Amino acid sequence: MANTGTPDVPPTHTVSAWLLAGGEGRRMQGQDKGLVNWQGRPLAAWVLDSLPASDTTSDAASAEASANAQTRAPARLSAIGITANRHPERYRDLLARCDPVLRQGVPLAVPGGVLPDDADLPARSGPMAGILTALRHSHSEWVLVLPCDTPRLPRDLWPRLLAAALQHKADIAVPVTQDMAPAAGSDGTRHHWVCALMRQRVHEGMLQAFVNGERKIGRWTQAQPWVSVCFAPETDFQNMNTLETLHGRD
Secondary structure, three states, rough: OOOOOOOOOOOOOOEEEEEEEEEOOHOOOOOHHHHEEEEOOEEEHHHHOOOOOOOOOOOOOOOOOOOHHHHHHOEEEEEEEEOOOOOOOHHHHHHHHHHHHOOOOEEEEEOEEEOOOOOOOOOOOOOOHHHHHHHHHOOOOOOEEEEEOOOOOOHHHHHHHHHHHHHOOOOEEEEEOOOOOOOOOOOEEEEEOOOEEEEHOOOHHHHHHHOOOOOHHHHHHHOOOOOEEEEEOHHHOOOOHHHHHHHHHH
């Protein structure tokens, strides 16, 4: 066949985004954290609205997208969902009204968009159960998981994580920040393990580790091909996971 001279069009990378809202809220007196208000809106609504439907990262903001041609392939948010073990109807309402769905046309990951942790996963197993549920029900190449109590996440989060993962041929990309006032004996480096982008194919290995008793997502991640991506300021990843923190910033 003759060479037409037309360059190959790189494949579009697809990303499913899942909000993890399955916790018990023990540090919030049992309240459902994602539904607690911060600056007049539920925490979960802030997180959902931080998600752009496509890769809008500028060259200046994306040092990760350097020489590797894969990082220049188009990328899009192909689905969005929530894992929640309580109040599914309220989360469905938030999802229907969030910016990615209402204004950007991102489809729901599953009918209704909200799932409890899968029934075959033991209850009260921590965020790993929610992540496994998200991975199992995703049909995209990549899966982004986000905690429901981080309302200030940067809009370039998933594009930068994706660029870094592709450049370094990693299966998982994790944001890292530097505390401005680290605790004594700490260098201030903070990895945000539950706010990560991972290939859907890691599901099988994570599930096996879970069955074998693993519950620490950070420890499991560090045994995989992974890369960290620096973000600033660290307040973008602040967890509003106690009433004191929430009220102190309201």
